[in-house]
Amino acid sequence: MNKRLIDWPTFIFALVILFSVVIPLTLFPEAGAAVINQANEFITGNFGILYLLLGLGALIFLLYVSFSKNGNIKLGARNTKKEFGTFSWAAMLFSAGIGSSILYWGMIEWAYYYQGPPFGITPESEEAINWAASYGMFHWGPIAWALYTLPALPIAYFYYVRKKPILKISEASRPVIGKYADGPLGTLIDVLFIFGLLGGAGTTLALGTPMIAEGVNHVIGIPVSLGMQAIIMLVCTAIFAASSYSGINRGIKVLSDLNIWLVLFLLAFVFIFGPTLFISEMTFTSLGRIVNNIFTMATWLEPLASIPGYEATNFPETWTIFYWAWWVVYAPFVGLFVARISRGRTIKEMTLGTLIYGTLGCVLFFGILGNYGLYLQLSQSFDVIGFMNEYGASAAIIAILDQLPISWFIIPMFTVLAIIFLATTFDSASYILAAVAQKRLIGGEPLRWHRIFWAFTLMILPMVLMFIGGLETLQTASIVAGFPVIFIMILLAWSFMRASTEDLNKQRDARKSNSITIDNIDR
Ligand code: NM2
Numbered sequence: 302m303n304k305r306l307i308d309w310p311t312f313i314f315a316l317v318i319l320f321s322v323v324i325p326l327t328l329f330p331e332a333g334a335a336v337i338n339q340a341n342e343f344i345t346g347n348f349g350i351l352y353l354l355l356g357l358g359a360l361i362f363l364l365y366v367s368f369s370k371n372g373n374i375k376l377g378a379r380n381t382k383k384e385f386g387t388f389s390w391a392a393m394l395f396s397a398g399i400g401s402s403i404l405y406w407g408m409i410e411w412a413y414y415y416q417g418p419p420f421g422i423t424p425e426s427e428e429a430i431n432w433a434a435s436y437g438m439f440h441w442g443p444i445a446w447a448l449y450t451l452p453a454l455p456i457a458y459f460y461y462v463r464k465k466p467i468l469k470i471s472e473a474s475r476p477v478i479g480k481y482a483d484g485p486l487g488t489l490i491d492v493l494f495i496f497g498l499l500g501g502a503g504t505t506l507a508l509g510t511p512m513i514a515e516g517v518n519h520v521i522g523i524p525v526s527l528g529m530q531a532i533i534m535l536v537c538t539a540i541f542a543a544s545s546y547s548g549i550n551r552g553i554k555v556l557s558d559l560n561i562w563l564v565l566f567l568l569a570f571v572f573i574f575g576p577t578l579f580i581s582e583m584t585f586t587s588l589g590r591i592v593n594n595i596f597t598m599a600t601w602l603e604p605l606a607s608i609p610g611y612e613a614t615n616f617p618e619t620w621t622i623f624y625w626a627w628w629v630v631y632a633p634f635v636g637l638f639v640a641r642i643s644r645g646r647t648i649k650e651m652t653l654g655t656l657i658y659g660t661l662g663c664v665l666f667f668g669i670l671g672n673y674g675l676y677l678q679l680s681q682s683f684d685v686i687g688f689m690n691e692y693g694a695s696a697a698i699i700a701i702l703d704q705l706p707i708s709w710f711i712i713p714m715f716t717v718l719a720i721i722f723l724a725t726t727f728d729s730a731s732y733i734l735a736a737v738a739q740k741r742l743i744g745g746e747p748l749r750w751h752r753i754f755w756a757f758t759l760m761i762l763p764m765v766l767m768f769i770g771g772l773e774t775l776q777t778a779s780i781v782a783g784f785p786v787i788f789i790m791i792l793l794a795w796s797f798m799r800a801s802t803e804d805l806n807k808q809r810d811a812r813k814s815n816s817i818t819i820d821n822i823d824r
Pocket of ligand 1: 399504505
């Protein structure tokens, strides 16, 4: 155990912030929840525009970079082979960035839009149905994936091109903040990122645990209780801690591959045994609707809401802004992780690969799982909405699955899949948290005990909140915890452009004067 490798200021500061949230929330749960809710409303009500600008800006920026000279830069020396084949790469990327929440929202998001559609449309009308089938895909589509991809650029660049064995957000900001990366500003950046990720993980667990609990209840009949949910959290933690401990080339990779195979089976099953024609047509039509309306959806802030007397839907705050905030808190982590697994690819391959595979994966979930539920509702085979409004979303998800043939097999499989999905996000998250709270890596990996430490730390906040009955407060934890991350994102984009353009210019000058060139520019 090499304690000198730990970045103590970052490590301690992050824990201090975590406990300064956990302790007051434990002592004063109601007042704490009220403060958090007010902060959420304040941020989404006043700064929503920042999130939407960031989302759209990130997509445009990435498309620009991919097709510019900077996009041809190879991550590694000219002859470096890709460290992972494309299947494993895409599987790891998807499994890291997407957790159990896609099973939750993929199945049920349409039901919320159907009852509370955007743009002042009448609830449960035909227009509402069309938007209900499209909006989920949009919230998990190219803009969301652009938020994920943006931080990967500077991080991968410094790690493989400038060959710094450090996986830290502060390190990736160095071209802009210079020597301050080593001082308190650098620590602050890393701590804010860690705090954001803990918030994002809280949102994930607050949604995922009750759903897994409903699945377990359905399979073995144990009623959903606090104790049972706590055991579920602990089992999940044990799984992802073990996977993180065994590292990227073993646990994390094996679990990600397994995850993708299982999920492909589930999706294929629902597609074939569900209403295949309806699913295909609705998915295709929704994609067209999104392409047609992407700017409208990506910029809709319901400005009239600030006019007194206007009956606001709050759709942008509740959905698009909340979603972008949630993607943003995860983004530096996914960026760090994507960077770590992308050795041997070019910036363009990494960027377009993430955008395309990520979006496609999410389209499959929403297209197949979501439209299956929608079909049940519209064909009146099962009243999903009625069931959801009475028993809650988690129970409705399991009830939808119960309509499938051999549901005695599908529901346990779905439950196990949710656990694996959660584990494959949290194993990489604890791996990356350990990397960030370390001064440097040994053999490309953070210390093992350190990974385990963060695995359990990820669980502290949700566990505490669950016992004081605040799991709902945590569902929006991403928003407050993630606000500062918006600025870190901008810093990261700037940093990448500055460093890579500087290096490209140096190379061009070196060519002109026939002196040495940089090794890593592939052409
Ligand atoms: N995102 C993709 O809970 C999860 O599935 C992890 C969630 C940010 C909405 C990520």
